[in-house]
Amino acid sequence: xxxxxxxxxxxxxxxxxxxxxxxxxxxxxxxxxxxxxxxxxxxxxxxxxxxxxxxxxxxxxxxxxxxxxxxxxxxxxxxxxxxxxxxxxxxxxxxxxxxxxxxxxxxxxxxxxxxxxxxxxxxxxxxxxxxxxxxxxxxxxxxxxxxxxxxxxx
Amino acid sequence: xxxxxxxxxxxxxxxxxxxxxxxxxxxxxxxxxxxxxxxxxxxxxxxxxxxxxxxxxxxxxxxxxxxxxxxxxxxxxxxxxxxxxxxxxxxxxxxxxxxxxxxxxxxxxxxxxxxxxxxxxxxxxxxxxxxxxxxxxxxxxxxxxxxxxxxxxxxxxxxxxxxxxxxxxxxxxxxxxxxxxxxxxxxxxxxxxxxxxxxxxxxxxxxxxxxxxxxxxxxxxxxxxxxx
Numbered sequence: 001x002x003x004x005x006x007x008x009x010x011x012x013x014x015x016x017x018x019x020x021x022x023x024x025x026x027x028x029x030x031x032x033x034x035x036x037x038x039x040x041x042x043x044x045x046x047x048x049x050x051x052x053x054x055x056x057x058x059x060x061x062x063x064x065x066x067x068x069x070x071x072x073x074x075x076x077x078x079x080x081x082x083x084x085x086x087x088x089x090x091x092x093x094x095x096x097x098x099x100x101x102x103x104x105x106x107x108x109x110x111x112x113x114x115x116x117x118x119x120x121x122x123x124x125x126x127x128x129x130x131x132x133x134x135x136x137x138x139x140x141x142x143x144x145x146x147x148x149x150x151x152x153x154x
Numbered sequence: 155x156x157x158x159x160x161x162x163x164x165x166x167x168x169x170x171x172x173x174x175x176x177x178x179x180x181x182x183x184x185x186x187x188x189x190x191x192x193x194x195x196x197x198x199x200x201x202x203x204x205x206x207x208x209x210x211x212x213x214x215x216x217x218x219x220x221x222x223x224x225x226x227x228x229x230x231x232x233x234x235x236x237x238x239x240x241x242x243x244x245x246x247x248x249x250x251x252x253x254x255x256x257x258x259x260x261x262x263x264x265x266x267x268x269x270x271x272x273x274x275x276x277x278x279x280x281x282x283x284x285x286x287x288x289x290x291x292x293x294x295x296x297x298x299x300x301x302x303x304x305x306x307x308x309x310x311x312x313x314x315x316x317x318x319x320x321x322x323x324x325x326x327x328x329x330x331x332x333x334x335x336x337x338x339x340x341x342x343x344x345x346x347x348x349x350x351x352x353x354x355x356x357x358x359x360x361x362x363x364x365x366x367x368x369x370x371x372x373x374x375x376x377x378x379x380x381x382x
Contacts, residue, residue: 064251070210071308072238073266074231 020110047128055136079134086133090126097121157348158184158207158316163216165202176202177213178371184316189342189349191362199371200352201320207350208241208318209233221315238263242309242317246324249305250293256304257289263312279307283337299330306337310345317341319351323358335361
């Protein structure tokens with residue numbers, strides 16, 4: 001069913017036709033061109049980049065995190081704080097997503113509300129954001145909060 | 155009245171031939187409202203003793219009681235909450251959260267505990283520690299002495315039962331050191347705080363009401379002295 005096209009040397013997969021309503025009310029069928037491999041590679045690269053950026057941030061602010069633990073921030077509160085950061089990133093990304101959809105639709109003069117696609121992308125995005133913020137904390141957990149280090153505080 | 159008590163404390167680091175006894179069977183009682191200085195040379199075990207008493211480093215043996223509660227018999231979450239409610243900390247380095255400004259650092263523990271900030275009391279501390287003009291400054295904009303004053307303000311703001319100071323003047327010049335020590339002394343007198351301070355400087359230790367001399371992991375001298 002999937003028809004292979006070749007545009008400019010890049011493999012493009014025709015994911016079928018989608019009906020769109022133009023501003024003037026006419027209904028048109030437009031082929032959806034999505035390169036799955038590029039999308040997956042892009043997503044993985046985004047994930048790795050964000051993961052390392054956040055891990056680097058944690059390493060740079062290790063003293064702050066350690067101080068928070070010493071003066072009285074529990075592990076649970078620390079995790080919740082990171083999840084909160086992930087959630088805020090998720091909200092910002094979704095606002096950017098909606099803005100982009102609105103811009104594209106106004107450019108092509110089409111009316112389409114991509115509820116399913118939006119929900120799927122949001123779900124993936126939320127997962128990635130939470131993992132990106134929580135995973136480095138778990139990886140660095142021992143270094144960050146190992147206050148049983150025999151006088152390494154002073 | 156005894157506020158802090160350590161019983162038969164022992165802490166060892168390393169294994170086999172690298173094993174070091176940082177503190178050896180130390181028992182100690184701290185009176186409420188007193189200013190205690192722990193003095194000793196580098197590696198004598200004074201910082202380890204302070205960390206053990208503050209619930210930061212679990213001893214291999216012995217118990218620590220703060221206002222009757224055994225610190226190491228509680229789980230990590232409870233001990234952490236107890237630290238933020240009943241203890242204040244002033245360290246030599248990395249005292250403050252660098253991404254926060256002065257006032258955010260001062261009220262940090264109160265916010266962590268979801269308590270209402272006593273604005274009047276916090277303003278009084280800020281005035282006392284001469285930080286009014288630096289209230290909204292970021293940490294990198296402050297000198298070493300000013301940073302230590304912020305650390306003292308943070309330690310006082312949450313009205314703790316006890317303040318632990320680990321070499322609070324170790325990184326400061328003579329003038330700033332005297333200033334910081336005097337402020338700790340004022341805090342003890344004005345707010346009836348109990349202060350335990352570790353130092354290697356005999357002159358600094360002289361402001362204390364009681365001096366504990368520690369050597370090779372053991373208290374070799376316990377002197378009470380009168381200070382006006």
